[in-house]
Amino acid sequence: MRCALAVIFVLVSTAALGGSHFPPGHVDRMRGMTPITDEATPPPFVDPDDSSVRRARNYAMQPPVIPHKIDGYQLDTHVNRCMFCHARTRVEDSKAPMISVTHFMNRDGNFLAELSPRQYFCLQCHVPQVPLAPLVESQFVDVDVLLRRAGSPSATLRE
């Protein structure tokens, strides 16, 4: 048994090394060449997208990403700066999209008169975007592409 485990371990570790494109001494994508025992210098902050261009969602239930800066917006148990613009009663002036109707729903599926506490901390789900190359390549395939491949007539034609 112990021998079998050792064989598996050797196989797995050679597979892992064989698939690596990193130079010797390279630790990982975020640390680069910094050894584990040293502290890596964090990369400089990058200005987030502030274009106001609302982006396509990758699937129907995706929380939309934030197309504007949120620097200095207070979001704690005292103040929710996001709701200054995104609350139902604010959107006429702010021109912001109203929070989704799902944000009024509590965990029992009942609609409340105001924002549900479980949706209060917006940044749990919505995030600003920065123009950087992803550290790990995405292999995501849009469901429309899958539907088209399967010959479904309901796939919306976007390409």
Ligand code: HEC
């Ligand atoms: C000063 C008003 C204002 C504040 C404060 C504000 N937003 Fe916005 N937000 C907007 C407007 C206006 C848009 C529409 C796109 C644009 O013009 O930037 C928007 C767009 C968005 C969208 C994109 C919606 C979609 O369907 O694509 C998200 C998500 C969002 N905001 C989240 C937030 C969060 C989270 C906060 C707080 C951290 C916040 N916003 C604070 C005005 C605001």
Ligand code: HEC
């Ligand atoms: C638990 C995750 C979660 C939290 C917390 C959350 N949202 Fe969302 N939000 C979503 C998802 C998922 C969607 C898209 C599906 C839907 O409508 O529910 C969405 C949609 C939206 C939209 C687009 C509405 C539309 O009709 O196009 C806005 C604007 C938005 N959220 C703002 C906010 C703001 C502001 C907060 C904080 C007060 C917040 N959200 C908190 C998950 C979340």
